[in-house]
């Protein structure tokens with residue numbers, strides 16, 4: 304093969320793996336705030352968190368270059384409480400999917416907490432997920448009540464595509480028929496989802512990743528960052544993960560971490576919520592930013 308055709312092959316290969324990089328992530332907080340305020344109806348009152356499992360991984364996996372000291376990754380779901388009902392952000396997972404993540408190592412799983420997530424999903428008005436990984440969406444896909452939960456769950460077209468064609472694990476693969484049971488949305492940049500709530504397109508950790516902005520009646524604001532970082536130190540240091548078992552879109556991840564770091568420094572009213580950061584979860588519960596347990 305000559306040089307020119309080698310170059311062509313390399314270029315085509317790059318284009319095939321990184322189509323999202325054509326437009327790296329960017330987000331405008333004032334536009335996001337406007338979208339969240341654009342839907343009429345009462346704003347939410349508070350947000351609750353449940354930790355249903357843990358992963359024990361040394362800190363260097365979550366933040367490249369961090370010391371190999373023990374750390375707890377919480378697996379969490381969130382309940383947004385409105386005066387007339389609730390919306391769930393992420394959906395927990397059953398024991399079998401939890402075991403997939405352990406890769407043969409026994410890790411903590413809390414059935415009573417997972418049962419709280421299941422009850423909260425059953426009573427919620429709507430369900431949305433930060434991304435299409437098992438620890439965030441298996442609670443819907445593998446529920447005995449799948450059809451009913453899917454009918455009030457909203458996923459993006461990209462999340463659906465990943466789940467149908469290249470799911471993180473076989474247990475969460477969707478058939479076309481199952482996929483049709485979800486509410487499927489498409490949007491660029493951001494989208495109003497409920498009063499006080501907007502979705503922010505942020506592919507990178509997965510193709511269908513999104514962040515969720517929320518403002519309460521009190522004026523307090525939240526930014527659910529999903530798995531853009533696995534620990535807030537990743538945002539503080541603008542440093543990505545070092546986890547060989549995942550493949551991320553690096554330019555988008557860098558842009559997302561930079562944006563979150565700017566939020567952290569310039570918008571003290573916005574609580575950035577990192578799904579797996581156990582230190583932050585405990586701090587937010589102490590500070591009453593998040594309620595401990597579902598209602």
Ligand SMILES: [Zn+2]
Nearest residue numbers: 436438530578
């Ligand atoms: Zn996760």
